[in-house]
Amino acid sequence: MRFAVRRTIFYLITAWAAVTINFLIPRLMPGDPVTALMGRMQGRIDSNAEESIRVLFGLDTSSSIWQQYVDYWGLLLRGDLGLSFTFFPTPVAEIVQQALPWTIGLVGIATIIAFVLGTSIGVAIGWRRGTWADALLPITTFFSAVPYFWLGLIAITVFSVTLGWFPSSGSYDRGMVPAWSWEFVGSVIYYGFLPALTVVLSSIAGWILGMRNMVVTVSSEDYVTVAHAKGLPERTVMVGYAARNAILPQVSNFALSLGFVVGGTLIMEMVFSYQGIGYTLFQAVNTQDYPLMQGCFLVITLAVLGANIIADFVYAALDPRARQEG
Amino acid sequence: MTASTLDVPAPTGAVGEPVLEIENLSVDYGYVDDATHVLRDVSLTLHRGEVLGLAGESGCGKSTLAYAATRLLPPPGLITSGSVHFTDRDGRRTDVLRQSDAELRASRWRDTAIVFQGAMNSLNPVYRVGRQIADGILAHRPGMRRREAWDQAASLLEMVGINADRLRDFPHQLSGGMRQRVMIAMALALDPQVLIMDEPTTALDVVMQRQIVEEIADLRQRLGFSVVFITHDVSLLIEIADRIAIMYAGDIVEDAGAEEIYRRPRHPYSSALLHSFPPLRGERRELTGIPGAPPDMHRLPPGCPFAPRCAHAMDVCREVRPGLTATALGDRGAQEAARRVACHLHDPASAGAHGLPPDLSR
Numbered sequence: 001m002r003f004a005v006r007r008t009i010f011y012l013i014t015a016w017a018a019v020t021i022n023f024l025i026p027r028l029m030p031g032d033p034v035t036a037l038m039g040r041m042q043g044r045i046d047s048n049a050e051e052s053i054r055v056l057f058g059l060d061t062s063s064s065i066w067q068q069y070v071d072y073w074g075l076l077l078r079g080d081l082g083l084s085f086t087f088f089p090t091p092v093a094e095i096v097q098q099a100l101p102w103t104i105g106l107v108g109i110a111t112i113i114a115f116v117l118g119t120s121i122g123v124a125i126g127w128r129r130g131t132w133a134d135a136l137l138p139i140t141t142f143f144s145a146v147p148y149f150w151l152g153l154i155a156i157t158v159f160s161v162t163l164g165w166f167p168s169s170g171s172y173d174r175g176m177v178p179a180w181s182w183e184f185v186g187s188v189i190y191y192g193f194l195p196a197l198t199v200v201l202s203s204i205a206g207w208i209l210g211m212r213n214m215v216v217t218v219s220s221e222d223y224v225t226v227a228h229a230k231g232l233p234e235r236t237v238m239v240g241y242a243a244r245n246a247i248l249p250q251v252s253n254f255a256l257s258l259g260f261v262v263g264g265t266l267i268m269e270m271v272f273s274y275q276g277i278g279y280t281l282f283q284a285v286n287t288q289d290y291p292l293m294q295g296c297f298l299v300i301t302l303a304v305l306g307a308n309i310i311a312d313f314v315y316a317a318l319d320p321r322a323r324q325e326g
Numbered sequence: 327m328t329a330s331t332l333d334v335p336a337p338t339g340a341v342g343e344p345v346l347e348i349e350n351l352s353v354d355y356g357y358v359d360d361a362t363h364v365l366r367d368v369s370l371t372l373h374r375g376e377v378l379g380l381a382g383e384s385g386c387g388k389s390t391l392a393y394a395a396t397r398l399l400p401p402p403g404l405i406t407s408g409s410v411h412f413t414d415r416d417g418r419r420t421d422v423l424r425q426s427d428a429e430l431r432a433s434r435w436r437d438t439a440i441v442f443q444g445a446m447n448s449l450n451p452v453y454r455v456g457r458q459i460a461d462g463i464l465a466h467r468p469g470m471r472r473r474e475a476w477d478q479a480a481s482l483l484e485m486v487g488i489n490a491d492r493l494r495d496f497p498h499q500l501s502g503g504m505r506q507r508v509m510i511a512m513a514l515a516l517d518p519q520v521l522i523m524d525e526p527t528t529a530l531d532v533v534m535q536r537q538i539v540e541e542i543a544d545l546r547q548r549l550g551f552s553v554v555f556i557t558h559d560v561s562l563l564i565e566i567a568d569r570i571a572i573m574y575a576g577d578i579v580e581d582a583g584a585e586e587i588y589r590r591p592r593h594p595y596s597s598a599l600l601h602s603f604p605p606l607r608g609e610r611r612e613l614t615g616i617p618g619a620p621p622d623m624h625r626l627p628p629g630c631p632f633a634p635r636c637a638h639a640m641d642v643c644r645e646v647r648p649g650l651t652a653t654a655l656g657d658r659g660a661q662e663a664a665r666r667v668a669c670h671l672h673d674p675a676s677a678g679a680h681g682l683p684p685d686l687s688r
Contacts, residue, residue, distance in 0.1 A: 226448050231465055319449070
């Protein structure tokens with residue numbers, strides 16, 4: 001129990017630090033977002049409104065940095081991330097809220113599939129090392145070695161343009177109204193298949209290779225030999241002794257990659273014009289939309305933290321040594 | 327290296343009938359033509375109720391012999407010839423090397439259990455020790471309930487002197503000595519007839535070493551299993567073993583009663599090995615060590631592998647590999663007649679004029 005409390009406190013401090021840095025960085029950056037906005041609006045905003053925009057963005061210089069920090073926390077806790085410049089006057093929270101499920105849904109599921117599939121294949125190959133199955137390794141490594149945008153473009157060329165099996169962009173049939181109907185869900189899966197496939201293809205090699213090597217390493221551990229000597233069925237030895245211990249480093253890597261689900265798929269969402277958080281961030285950077293960037297960064301940071309918390313507790317559940325106190 | 331002769335005479339004079347007969351066992355490391363021959367036609371017999379010590383320097387093939395005899399040899403180890411016959415309590419004799427996978431799995435741990443070298447690494451770090459003892463029991467008793475297996479694990483722990491509430495501990499919560507005791511308890515779970523102990527005390531301090539060795543001797547008295555005790559510590563072996571086989575470069579070079587080897591070594595290597603360890607009790611003697619290093623198994627010289635390090639080497643030693651035969655002093659009584667040694671000094675034809683050096687003919 002003390003383990004859980006200690007970890008929770010640790011993560012609360014980390015979250016506070018992340019939020020604080022997120023508050024400070026834009027204030028340390030050169031340039032003034034209000035001037036930038038006025039410039040972009042090219043006179044459509046009355047120059048008298050500048051002061052009210054400053055107040056609106058929380059940039060009124062009259063209040064001290066400490067007061068701004070306190071206000072920032074207050075707004076944050078109410079879920080208010082400010083207003084986007086690009087999609088003015090849509091609140092950032094709303095934009096992020098709309099983009100996030102698409103990314104988490106598509107890339108999250110793809111990452112889980114890659115992890116489960118890759119780890120299982122890795123166990124099988126590692127357990128029977130030196131057989132024909134090892135030939136699978138260079139093939140999968142090839143897909144992870146080629147740049148992702150290239151893989152994505154080739155997938156679009158082959159499966160959308162030439163064969164016409166899948167759509168090349170978007171996340172669902174625009175002719176439909178988003179709803180929890182079979183038709184709509186089917187469309188989402190249909191549109192998401194190609195992006196998901198490329199994500200799985202490009203990341204599965206890491207899982208296979210990592211798991212295979214760990215299984216090979218663990219297989220030569222004495223306790224695996226003991227398990228054989230005890231006459232346990234081969235499946236039990238493979239799953240309960242070899243894979244059970246080999247998976248521990250995989251769990252940490254999985255947590256890290258879950259964190260990157262939110263932020264690391266920028267290129268995929270650009271290639272497939274998928275309306276996720278990565279695409280939103282890309283737009284925000286292009287248009288110097290500071291509040292939106294800040295919101296995206298905050299969500300990404302919290303996602304990485306959240307994934308780490310899960311990994312920590314899963315790891316502790318899997319490895320009794322990690323639970324040890326002191 | 328084909329083994330066709332199966333009528334290798336077993337050393338007599340030991341207790342009981344044979345329980346484990348290793349005959350002409352050869353093991354290679356590597357699959358290609360230049361494989362390293364790690365064991366070369368090794369024959370060894372373990373009798374019921376006996377403690378057989380297997381001694382020799384690192385890399386002489388002690389552990390390989392144990393792993394090969396139980397078919398636990400990790401790749402690229404390959405058994406190229408030989409047989410390993412196990413005789414169960416009803417007198418049924420089976421060749422372990424020719425068992426099917428299912429038969430092998432069923433017989434493992436029930437016939438022959440093993441306590442491995444590293445007490446630290448022999449237990450799965452993520453399972454409670456109770457579960458690890460119980461899963462071995464359950465694998466061989468399909469109908470048994472988990473609860474019963476755990477109860478049995480508890481009494482096994484009590485037997486090796488560990489409190490039963492330690493069942494719910496993870497391996498990292500136990501000390502090295504306790505872990506080795508858990509391994510011994512685990513090994514005895516199915517009441518095996520042969521217990522192979524591969525350097526069971528090497529990682530432990532001397533006090534713990536002593537306790538474990540006494541524990542094993544005591545349990546053997548009570549349960550009546552046979553032990554193959556592998557170690558490089560000859561003075562420890564003399565304390566616990568009934569009979570000792572000395573290995574060198576993948577061969578057994580001497581096979582005799584423990585007391586016999588200790589007092590009257592017949593092979594120059596046994597003699598040198600004994601002079602490399604301080605005796606645990608008895609008179610002090612000078613420690614000399616053995617000059618040189620064990621040979622490269624990949625490029626063994628022709629003749630006796632010990633010849634380059636041997637103080638008594640003759641010309642014939644560098645040309646002809648000696649076989650395991652009776653000693654030159656076979657007329658000294660039954661014990662002496664039962665001894666086997668692989669050395670040209672004991673062959674009257676080759677030793678001839680030199681005779682047996684005094685330190686080998688006490």
